[in-house]
Amino acid sequence: LAKTTQPISMDSYEGQEVNITCSHNNIATNDYITWYQQFPSQGPRFIIQGYKTKVTNEVASLFIPADRKSSTLSLPRVSLSDTAVYYCLVGDSSYKLIFGSGTRLLVRP
C-alpha cells in the first residue's frame, strides 16, 4: 500500500475554506483515496473517498489530479467543530488501510 504524507498541523479561522493536501507518490492503479476525521476520544469517521478527478458530498470535496500522486481535501466554510485530526489513506480491494499521523486542524474563532 502506498505511503501518504500530509502536513502535521494547520490553522484556520471560522468561515474559511480549508484545503489539506496529501501526497501518495507510489499509489497503485487499483488504489483508492480515503479521508477520515477523528475527534478526541472518538474513533475515526469516514469523510470522503475517491479514485480520480473530483468527488463532492455534503461534508467535503476531494480533488485528485490526473496522475493521482496527490489529493486535496477541501472543507468549505469551516466551523469550530471541524477542529479535529484528518487522515489521508490509500487502500485497495484488500480493504486494508494504513493510517499515518494525520493533520491536526485547529479552527479559531
Added chain:
Amino acid sequence: EAGVAQSPRYKIIEKRQSVAFWCNPISGHATLYWYQQILGQGPKLLIQFQNNGVVDDSQLPKDRFSAERLKGVDSTLKIQPAKLEDSAVYLCASTNPSYEQYFGPGTRLTVT
C-alpha cells in the same frame, strides 16, 4: 443503522494482568479490524478478519495478544499479560462493500 459496538469503554489493569475487549460490527459487514491507537498517533492495524478468517495479523504481538472472530460476527481481542506500553485506545472497525470503514468508540486501556 446501529454502529460498531465496543465494550468496555474504559479499563484499568495492572501490568501482567489479562484483559479482553469485545466488538460487535455493523450487521452484514464481513471485514473486521482491530487497531491500537497510542496517544498522539494514528491508529495502527493489529489484525484484520474476513468473516471468521484472519487476513492480516502481521502487526499483532502474538506473544501476548490474541484475537478471534467466531461465527464471523463478534470479535474479542485479548492481552495476556499486559505491559505498560499497551496503554492505548483499542478501536474496532468494520467495512462495507464500498470500502468505507466504520469505527467503534474504542476501549481506553490504562496499564499501571
